[in-house]
Amino acid sequence: MSETYVLLVGAACEARQQSYSPYSGFRVGAALLCADGRVVTGTNVENASLGLSLCAERAAVVRAVAEGRREFKAVAICADGDRPTPPCGACRQVLLEFAPDAEVIIVGALGCDGEMIRTTVRDLVPHGFTDFRDGTDRPTT
Numbered sequence: 842m843s844e845t846y847v848l849l850v851g852a853a854c855e856a857r858q859q860s861y862s863p864y865s866g867f868r869v870g871a872a873l874l875c876a877d878g879r880v881v882t883g884t885n886v887e888n889a890s891l892g893l894s895l896c897a898e899r900a901a902v903v904r905a906v907a908e909g910r911r912e913f914k915a916v917a918i919c920a921d922g923d924r925p926t927p928p929c930g931a932c933r934q935v936l937l938e939f940a941p942d943a944e945v946i947i948v949g950a951l952g953c954d955g956e957m958i959r960t961t962v963r964d965l966v967p968h969g970f971t972d973f974r975d976g977t978d979r980p981t982t
Contacts, residue, residue: 842946842953845874846915846917846946847953848880849872849874849915849916849917850872850946850952850953851952851953852870852872852882852917853870853872853882853897853917853948854870854919854948854952855882856870856871856882856883856884856897856901856919857869857870857884857921857950858870859884860885860886860897861884861885861886861887862885862887863887864887864889864891864894865887866921867885867920867922868884868885868920868921869884869885869896869897869898869918869919869921869926870882870883870884870897870918870920871883871884871896871897871898871900871901871916871917871918871919872901872916872917873901873902873905873910873913873916874913874914874915874916874917875905875910875912875913875914876912876913877910877912881901881904881905881908881910882901882904883897883898883899883900883901883903883904884897884900885897885900886900896928896929896931896932897918898916898918898928898935898936899931899932899935901916902935902936902939906939911939912939913936913939913940914940914943914944915943915944915945916936916940916944916945916946916962917945917946917947917948918945918946918947918948919948919949919950919952920947920948920950921949921950922949922950923949923950923951923955924955925947925948925949925955925956925957925958926947927947927958927965928945928947928965933965933966933969934966934969934970936962936965937962937963937966937970937971940962941961941962941963941969942961942962942963943961943962944959944960945959945960945961945965946958946959947959947960
């Protein structure tokens with residue numbers, strides 16, 4: 842794994858430490874590598890009304906977009922536990938909107954020293970819902 846991706850995983854694991862997760866106790870951090878080389882992080886933020894909680898991956902995307910960044914090369918996700926925890930369906934769909942070909946690196950609490958999953962956003966979301974405004978990417982029957 843390149844030094845850049847090791848640093849990206851480290852940023853995701855650091856972001857996990859900022860989690861607000863009093864209900865589940867399950868901390869998650871995400872780090873996006875933007876096209877301009879900047880790394881933008883996010884963490885999960887829970888709410889007593891659980892449906893209003895925000896996952897780390899979407900928090901990172903929202904933060905990046907608010908900063909004017911919309912192109913991402915990679916995302917690293919670091920969650921509590923020994924094993925990597927892949928993103929939920931909502932996060933997969935949001936990542937697909939901005940970065941279908943981005944590399945995804947998923948690790949547990951041990952970061953680069955533990956088990957790791959490497960894939961792409963597109964591979965995480967087969968047959969995902971994509972932009973149909975221009976007539977491209979329409980599903981076939």
